[in-house]
Amino acid sequence: MLFDIVDTLDLGGEVLNSSKYTVALIGAGHRGKNIYGNFIKKHCSDINITAVAEPNLYKRKAFAKEHNIPYERQYKNYEQLFEQGKIADALLITTMDHDHYHPTIKGLEIGYKILLEKPIAPNFDEFQKLVDKTRENRDSILIAHVLRYTPFYKQLKETLNKSEIGDIKAINHTENVGYYHFVHSYVRGNWRNESVSAPLALAKSSHDFDLLTWLLNNKKCKTVFAQGKQNYFIKDNHPYNAGKHCNRCEAENNCPYSAKHIYLSKNLPWPKEVVKTMPPLYQRKLGVKFTDLGKCVYLLDNTMPEVITANLNYQDNIQVNFTLNGLSKEMTRVTKIYGTKGEIRADFAQNKIQLLPFRKKEENIEPPYKQGAHGGGDLGLMEHFESYLKEEYEKDTSTLEASIESHIVGFAVEQSRRTNKITSVDDFRTNL
Incomplete structure (x- = not known):
């Protein structure tokens, strides 16, 4: 890739x-x-x-x-x-x-x-x-x-723990993958097909289910109802004047999923920190010309749904609406948390958290900036890995034991999506 x-x-x-x-x-x-x-x-x-x-x-x-x-x-x-x-x-x-x-x-x-x-x-x-x-x-x-290791979500958790919005009753959490990232990884790329990848709810969204569990102080998810299927990046939607490859396609100039647009244009859609890690232009040209990077997105062997929605019912009857959106303009996560005394709105890409209590003064919070991908989370993880080797690490971290909940929720979401039925997370939990 x-x-x-x-x-x-x-x-x-x-x-x-x-x-x-x-x-x-x-x-x-x-x-x-x-x-x-x-x-x-x-x-x-x-x-x-x-x-x-x-x-x-x-x-x-x-x-x-x-x-x-x-x-x-x-x-x-x-x-x-x-x-x-x-x-x-x-x-x-x-x-x-x-x-x-x-x-x-x-x-x-x-x-x-x-x-x-x-x-x-x-x-x-x-x-x-x-x-x-x-x-x-x-x-x-x-x-x-x-x-868990980003300054942004650490700040969000700290804000939640102050209880200024009262008891949490509902969360809307949207994972906007970004159209360019989705076609790169989940249509053309290494995670396009479940024969080589985990299901999308795990491969991409175990991050989010881990985050929700952590923000809710390890409350358990009880039931899941999920929907979503692959219905856009399929052969039936291949434009009549499109080719099999972006280098030889009459529809390329008007296609947002064109490999030439995503990898070779002057104004690449990728965030700056991702562009910095890309190979030189000549290597990208070779990739577009000779690999699946340049193939038409409607003619590949991908199996991943473009959108997944899930209603997650957590302990204390906390209702979470989760959306994975592969067709968004931006690559970000947006979280809205509703409590008995106020709400919080958080936009990861914008690095902004709004604290909106019902009867107190509103507050705009801008967490400290940290360089690196995932909002500095990659660097935060590696700093933690160093302390982990030295056995100086905090326990409130992403050990495998702490990550069990995120994964069984992901498995439950995938089962519900496939069966179109409400799925009990306890059915997975009791087997562990």
């Missing part, structure tokens, strides 16, 4: 640097290489990445060069890495969804601490087994639910 294209090939690093804590990376894609690996290299003097497992030769060599990893610590797959026994203090597992289960299970058996990308697993059976295994090794896994 686009963010994984590299133009360097090197035989690897030279020597291992000395450090207090060592880490092995499994999966040297965009998040493993550019987010986690880059942060450790630039900001963590006590941590050194000493091994990498990655099947793609170019990614493996590029990552090894950046971190001075010698040839004998560069592995084609995680099986080769595990054959060496325990060679580091911790694992970073940033593989695709269907490759989360096996390396995590093996890593736990060997005795690694683990930072695992969300979702924990793409299906409930693997999820259940991972939960059981992790409970034998308590507090041994962190899940990359980065929204």
Whole structure:
């Protein structure tokens, strides 16, 4: 995919640097290489990445060069890495969804601490087994639910905890994916099809279900009713004058989903922090010309619904209306929280929180800004990972145990969406 294209090939690093804590990376894609690996290299003097497992030769060599990893610590797959026994203090597992289960299970058996990308697993059976295994090794896994670590949502939680809006009765939470991001990841990209990805409610929205659980101080979701199906990015909607590829298409000039518009235009629709991580223009042109990045969005093998809505009934009869919208102009999350004494409106992209009590003075809150993707959440997660290795971390964080609720809600949403019936979350919870 686009963010994984590299133009360097090197035989690897030279020597291992000395450090207090060592880490092995499994999966040297965009998040493993550019987010986690880059942060450790630039900001963590006590941590050194000493091994990498990655099947793609170019990614493996590029990552090894950046971190001075010698040839004998560069592995084609995680099986080769595990054959060496325990060679580091911790694992970073940033593989695709269907490759989360096996390396995590093996890593736990060997005795690694683990930072695992969300979702924990793409299906409930693997999820259940991972939960059981992790409970034998308590507090041994962190899940990359980065929204907990953003200044924005920390501020929102702090504002809620002051109880100035009284008891929470309802929440409207909308996840606007952004049309350009949706077609990049969920139509053309690595998460387009459930044969290679978890269902969308988990692959994308486990972030949101984790956030809701955290903001509600771990109240449990009781029932779910969800709707949504794939009905726009399908062959039937292919324009009559459109081609199979954006480079050879008469309808391209008027198509917002054109790869030329999304990746190559002068005014790219992506947020600035994402544009900064994109490969150079010539690499993007090659990607559009020779990969699925340039194929027509109506002619791919994607299966993900463009919109999901869900009514979530939490303890104390708190009603949450959740919407995942893949056809939005902006990439943001908007949360409106209604209490017995006021309301709160929060816009993640705008970095604005409005506190609107019914009889007190209204207040506009602007949380502190932090650089990096996910509103600084990626950097916040990595700062926490460092304290996690040092065993200095706070307990109110995204351990696997704390992430169970978000995932069973995601599984329940997906079941309800498919069956068009109200689903009991307790039916999943009682199996854990």
